[in-house]
Amino acid sequence: MTPGILALIVLALTVIGYFLGRQRAVASSEQSKVKLHSLPGYYGQSVALFVAVPAFLLMAAWLFLQPLLIENQISAQIPDQAIPEGGARSLVMADVRRIADGLDLVAQRGGISEADLTRMRADFSNVRSRLADVGVAVGTDVSPAVFEAAKSYREIGKVGSLIRNIAVLVSALGFGFWAWRRINPAMRARNISETFIRVLLLGSSLVAILTTLGIVLSLLFETIHFFRIYPAQDFFFSETWNPQFRGGSTLGILPLLWGTFYVSLVALLLAVPIGLMIAIYLAEYSGRALRSFAKPAIEVLAGIPTIVYGLFALITVGPMLRDWIAQPLGIGNSSSSVLTAGLVMGIMLIPFVSSLSDDIINAVPQSLRDGSYGLGATQSETIKRVIMPAALPGVVGAVLLAASRAIGETMIVVMGAGASARLGLNPFEAMTTVTVKIVSQLTGDTEFASPETLVAFALGLTLFVFTLGLNILALYIVRKYREQYE
Structure with missing residues (x-):
């Protein structure tokens, strides 16, 4: 049975x-x-x-x-x-x-x-x-x-x-x-049923905590196993990433961290200004009819699978940047580059920034706007000097949450930025990120106990610590300054 x-x-x-x-x-x-x-x-x-x-x-x-x-x-x-x-x-x-x-x-x-x-x-x-x-x-x-x-x-x-x-x-x-x-x-049958419901609700509330604890412990144990085989100082301070799967590997995380930071920075430089301008327009300037249509239309971008964005980067954006900019200027010959992945990832992040910022701007009390208008300020002056300073903590939190999303992205980087682990400043060169190498190290018929496989858990724990830190920082900023304007 x-x-x-x-x-x-x-x-x-x-x-x-x-x-x-x-x-x-x-x-x-x-x-x-x-x-x-x-x-x-x-x-x-x-x-x-x-x-x-x-x-x-x-x-x-x-x-x-x-x-x-x-x-x-x-x-x-x-x-x-x-x-x-x-x-x-x-x-x-x-x-x-x-x-x-x-x-x-x-x-x-x-x-x-x-x-x-x-x-x-x-x-x-x-x-x-x-x-x-x-x-x-x-x-x-x-x-x-x-x-x-x-x-x-x-x-x-x-x-x-x-x-x-x-x-x-x-x-x-x-x-x-x-x-x-x-x-x-x-x-007292009712008491029995209600006690069970309370226990069920308590257990449901613990699911997220226990899941996070399980993820952390699983990563931590395997990471400790990895550092027993491979020196931690070489992992954190080496500038070379060269797994061999036959011994003699050099598994330095610095090129991967640099690629992750570089691609995320390009994405945020595109997504944050555009997302903020969209949020300001929808919250302060647009009419109700346009807002009811435009906001859901923009949020559709967040529902597109990342593999579709990756194909867009591979087939359209990458060749266009190579043929129009990189090759004529002699600064690159590959369609896979940091700029390709960053631009496409920035398009994906626009609805994250715009939607969260729009909700935060709308949450600013109307009394602040009325007071500014009563003092003779124009609408643009009210937005610059009253609304945005009041909404700034929430906007910063939205940007940090978008940054966490960018750091954890995989498919767009695989298809848009390539898989070369290197330290460089040229945005038209192929680079890679931590998430891409986690996938590549766990793909294939390799011995699970080898350092080349266990390094994926060390990479995952490092990435988890970075994203957790960004999320905690975002929550801290929002909670610390939000009550000043309520």
Whole structure:
């Protein structure tokens, strides 16, 4: 029984428990001539909660822990002789899981009976072809120990799944029957339901915090592992980025940070002035009809997929800058450049700046405008001397949030700026950013334990710290100065 089918069964038991609990509450009230403390539906909800919540919690914990326990047990059974020279035990375990899944597919399709799988030992040449039929390629270098581990993995997994199914169903039926038995007119069923709702809301509010904590911890642990292999001082202060995947790599982050800063700066130099001018016009000069049309039209730019912007940079903007400016001036020959990616990214950021700034300008109290007009100021003078100073903290926050968005962009940089890690000032040269190298270092068939792969986590943690700092700075500026004008 798959987890999906098991979940459907538990949901069906939950619905049944609701109606049985409601029916028992009404019947007990009529029989004892005592008024119910809560509405009948609350009694049904209490039974349904005791059926579903323990069962789903047990199933979630089982699904999380079972693979870890099985892998630890099977990994201990694989002898060191079965690990290829220079390889990792994790790669062998990947083969074990792949073969075990293939045996499941073959057994489901009737290619191999359970008795045949039990009798198999080291000689499995006939099984290799049947595994290939279901899309599982098994090389000739797979040792008998690995195949035996795959069979054990499959058998233990089946037993664990059977025990899980029984435990979940027993939990649902047992807690549901207990909740059904304790129903009586004096039972405070409404309090049970409302307590559960409060706990559910509290858990929902913790999702974002726990997700951020999980991201940080996962990056931190792998980054610590990387710095045990590669010196931290070389990573942070080297001016060369040259991963070899065969040893002798130089993994300096400075060229990547410079490329990230340069591309983001070009994007912000385009997006911030245009976005602010759009926001000022829409908030102070445009009519209601034009505003209702123009603002949604501009915000459409924010909904365009970044891969579309990347294609626009690769096919249109890059060749145009190369043919019209770079080649005639002799300062570049490539369509991939910092200016290409920066200009296209700036177009993408315009709605971020304009929309946030427009909302902030509209939030400036009308009394400030009226006071300025009352002193004889014109509309332009009011905007320059009253409205913009009042909205400046929020505008700075909007710019910093747009900068965070620019720093984290990937697809536009991949297709517009190229992949060359270098330190330079020429905007018509190809450069790259941190996000691009994170993708490239984790792409391909490379050993996960190598420093060339683990460096992606160090890059990710560095980028996370930069963007988090910008977001904190933006929130600090907005909160510190906003109350002065409310």
